[in-house]
Amino acid sequence: MTGNRQTSWAFADAYVAEDEVLRWARDRAREAGLRSVSPGTGAALRMLAASVDAKAVAEIGTGTGVSGIHLLHGMRPDGVLTTVDPEPEHQQFARQAFRACGFASNRARFIPGRALDVLPRLADAGYDLVFCDGDRLEFLDYLAESLRLLRPGGLVVFEGVFANGRTVDSGPQPTEVIRIRELLRAVRESQELVPSLLPVGDGLLCAVKR
Numbered sequence: 540m541t542g543n544r545q546t547s548w549a550f551a552d553a554y555v556a557e558d559e560v561l562r563w564a565r566d567r568a569r570e571a572g573l574r575s576v577s578p579g580t581g582a583a584l585r586m587l588a589a590s591v592d593a594k595a596v597a598e599i600g601t602g603t604g605v606s607g608i609h610l611l612h613g614m615r616p617d618g619v620l621t622t623v624d625p626e627p628e629h630q631q632f633a634r635q636a637f638r639a640c641g642f643a644s645n646r647a648r649f650i651p652g653r654a655l656d657v658l659p660r661l662a663d664a665g666y667d668l669v670f671c672d673g674d675r676l677e678f679l680d681y682l683a684e685s686l687r688l689l690r691p692g693g694l695v696v697f698e699g700v701f702a703n704g705r706t707v708d709s710g711p712q713p714t715e716v717i718r719i720r721e722l723l724r725a726v727r728e729s730q731e732l733v734p735s736l737l738p739v740g741d742g743l744l745c746a747v748k749r
Contacts, residue, residue, distance in 0.1 A: 548738075551579055551739070552577050552579035552740070553579070555578065555581075556578075560636055560640050561605060561608055561609075564603045564604045564633070567603040567632045568602055568605060571603065571629065571632075573602050573629070574699070575602055575606070576606045577739065580606075580741075580743055581605060582609065582739075583737060583739050584609045584613065584670065584696065585609040585610065587694055587745065588613030588614045588618075588667075588668055589613040591667045591692065591694055593613065593615065593618055593667040593668045594615050595621070595666045595667055596614060596620050596666060597621045597661060597666050597668075597669045598620060598622040598623065598672070599623055599654045599669070599672060599673040600624060600654075600670075600671070600673040601622040601624035601629055601633045602633065602672070603629055603633055603636065604633030604635075606670060606672060606698070607620055607622055607633055607636075607637065608640055611640070611646060612640075618646065619647070621647075621648045621666075622650070623650045623658070623673075624649075630649045634647070654674070654681065655677060655680055658684040662688070664688070664690045665688060665690070666688045666690065669684075669689060669693070669695045671685065671698065672698040675719055678718055682697075682725060686732075689748045691748055692747065692748065693747070693748050695745070695746050697722065698740070698743055699719075699740075700723060700744045701741045702715070702716050702719055702741070702742075706719050722744070723736070723744065729746070730749075731749055732746035732748060733749065
C-alpha cells in the first residue's frame, strides 16, 4: 500500500470524531484484552443503522459497548438494541457507557450467554439489522440465524473479515480464517443477499436480505 493510500485510509477511519464516552469504552476494552471496532467501522455501523431506519437491532458480541453506542446513535429514537455476550461483566461496562451517552435503559436489552444458544430464541423476521462480532469460528452459523431474524430489506454485517490481512494471504491459515473465507463465499453466492465488502477497520462484510 502506498503512503498516500495509507494516509487516506487513516483519514477516513478518523473522519467521524468519537466522544469521551466512546474513548472510555475503548479503554475498558483494551484493559480487558478485547478488540473493539475502529472509529471508521463505528461510523459505518451508525450510517447503516440509519439507512434502514433501524428500530430493532441484534448485536452478537457486546464487548464494552463501543459498537453498541454507534448502532444506537444510528437507530430510531425509539429503537431497541438486543446485545448478546457470554461475559456479563463486559455487558456491565456497556450498560454504564450507554447510560453515560444519555440512552434510556429501555433502549438496550442485554442477554448474557453464548450467541448460538440465544439467537434461536429471538423472533423470526423481527430485526432490521444484525451485527456479528462474536466468535469467528461461528460466523457461518450466525449467517444462518441472521437470515431467519432479518426482515426483507434488513442488513447483516460481519466485522473483522480481513483478519489482519490473513484472509487474502496465500499461506497456510488457522481455522478461523478458513471459516471467514467460507463466509465470504457463502454471502457472495447467496441468492437471498445483496453483498458488499467495505474496507474499513479490519473489514466489514455487509449484505441486504432480499
